[in-house]
Amino acid sequence: MIRLSEGWSLTDGIVQPTALAKPQGVVRALTEAGVLAEPERGLHSLSCEWVSARRWTYGLTFFRPEGDLMRAFYLENLCGEGCVRLNGKKLADFCDQNLWVECTDELLEGENRLEVVFEARLRTLPGWDALPEIGLCGDVYLHESEDARIEALEVLSGEAARVTCRIARRRGQEFTLRARLRTDGGLLAEREIPVRLSER
Numbered sequence: 001m002i003r004l005s006e007g008w009s010l011t012d013g014i015v016q017p018t019a020l021a022k023p024q025g026v027v028r029a030l031t032e033a034g035v036l037a038e039p040e041r042g043l044h045s046l047s048c049e050w051v052s053a054r055r056w057t058y059g060l061t062f063f064r065p066e067g068d069l070m071r072a073f074y075l076e077n078l079c080g081e082g083c084v085r086l087n088g089k090k091l092a093d094f095c096d097q098n099l100w101v102e103c104t105d106e107l108l109e110g111e112n113r114l115e116v117v118f119e120a121r122l123r124t125l126p127g128w129d130a131l132p133e134i135g136l137c138g139d140v141y142l143h144e145s146e147d148a149r150i151e152a153l154e155v156l157s158g159e160a161a162r163v164t165c166r167i168a169r170r171r172g173q174e175f176t177l178r179a180r181l182r183t184d185g186g187l188l189a190e191r192e193i194p195v196r197l198s199e200r
Helices: 024-030 044-048
Strands: 009-011 056-065 070-086 091-103 111-117 138-144 151-158 162-168 174-183 186-196
Touching: 009 111
Parallel strands: none
Antiparallel strands: 009 056, 056 111, 070 091, 070 111, 070 138, 151 162, 174 186
């Protein structure tokens, strides 16, 4: 698992993009950059009301690691509602959660651009304590795996049953596909099929 902790930037399209030492919430990031003046002190929180009314985008440019592996992003503590985009394509939506999102097919050789977009989040009460937390408040990882993945499964019934599936895994590797065919009456068939994916 590769930790993607360096090289992030933050912008709302109006504020100059802010370089981040690591992923962190919008208010903390803007405070450390000097855009906000200690919002936790006195009435300074009133000057932060505009923050939650903007759409914020975290961006990271990184290079795809070498090797033909299955890959997925793991994003911790997403505070707010929004979406994850890779090279301009939306991969998934989120709302206040940790998120696993598959990215194997969307990763390009060489340079890639990951963006985490947070929509505006309305305040309910005045004051610092009521400022809603928003932003990428945890770590981001690129998870790599050699595990096989069934991408599609089709079962046709009739005089003879036929099961077809499409499998994604590292090319040129061998593994065993274990299949069991069951009905309400119990186990009908069980097979182990050796499989080797071609290099192509």
